Amino acid sequence: MPENTETKPAEAAAPPAGPAAAGQKPPAKKPTESKPRVEPDKMRRRLIWTCIWGYLGVNFLMFLRFFFPRALFEPKTVFSIGYPSDFGLGVDTKFQREYRIWVDRVPGRLFVIYARCTHLGCTPDWKPAENKFKCPCHGSGYDNEAINFEGPAPRPMDRAHVELDATGQIIVDTNRLYVRDLKAGRDEFDNPGAYLPA
Numbered sequence: 001m002p003e004n005t006e007t008k009p010a011e012a013a014a015p016p017a018g019p020a021a022a023g024q025k026p027p028a029k030k031p032t033e034s035k036p037r038v039e040p041d042k043m044r045r046r047l048i049w050t051c052i053w054g055y056l057g058v059n060f061l062m063f064l065r066f067f068f069p070r071a072l073f074e075p076k077t078v079f080s081i082g083y084p085s086d087f088g089l090g091v092d093t094k095f096q097r098e099y100r101i102w103v104d105r106v107p108g109r110l111f112v113i114y115a116r117c118t119h120l121g122c123t124p125d126w127k128p129a130e131n132k133f134k135c136p137c138h139g140s141g142y143d144n145e146a147i148n149f150e151g152p153a154p155r156p157m158d159r160a161h162v163e164l165d166a167t168g169q170i171i172v173d174t175n176r177l178y179v180r181d182l183k184a185g186r187d188e189f190d191n192p193g194a195y196l197p198a
């Protein structure tokens with residue numbers, strides 16, 4: 001059978017649809033909006049520089065730290081605490097924080113107690129209501145002259161060296177301690193320098 005190659009005249013003459021048909025140019029395509037692409041090479045370079053600057057920064061901080069050593073500043077061991085008349089009868093705790101001492105005045109003498117428990121070295125608390133020192137660590141108790149009477153403390157608390165300077169002020173030296181340890185046959189509480197007559 002012969003193929004029908006005839007084109008319908010209506011189809012062949014059909015004008016193109018759309019703006020072209022009206023003699024207009026087709027609208028320009030809008031560029032699609034996209035985020036600026038960071039190239040992988042750029043990213044890698046940025047990361048490497050961040051690491052380098054971070055490393056240098058840490059090293060610089062460590063270098064600065066070198067000028068601020070972790071030093072413990074010990075309190076002075078020889079110092080003045082004022083005149084004997086500045087102290088009334090009883091225990092004065094105003095130098096405890098600064099110098100770890102208490103000034104104790106009893107009828108006839110003034111002495112300085114080094115605030116260190118003779119059991120394991122904690123700092124006891126002065127309990128004015130109970131007229132005694134009490135160690136918070138293991139419960140040792142000391143009377144108002146720092147003589148032990150309860151708990152594991154083996155002996156009274158030590159006393160620091162005291163003397164008067166040329167102006168009559170009390171100079172304390174906590175490097176020179178007077179000890180009462182009767183088991184060891186040692187009793188230095190009446191030695192010159194262990195107290196001031198007052």
Ligand code: FES
Pocket residue numbers: 117118119120121122135136137138139140151152153
């Ligand atoms: S240290 Fe004071 S009782 Fe143990």
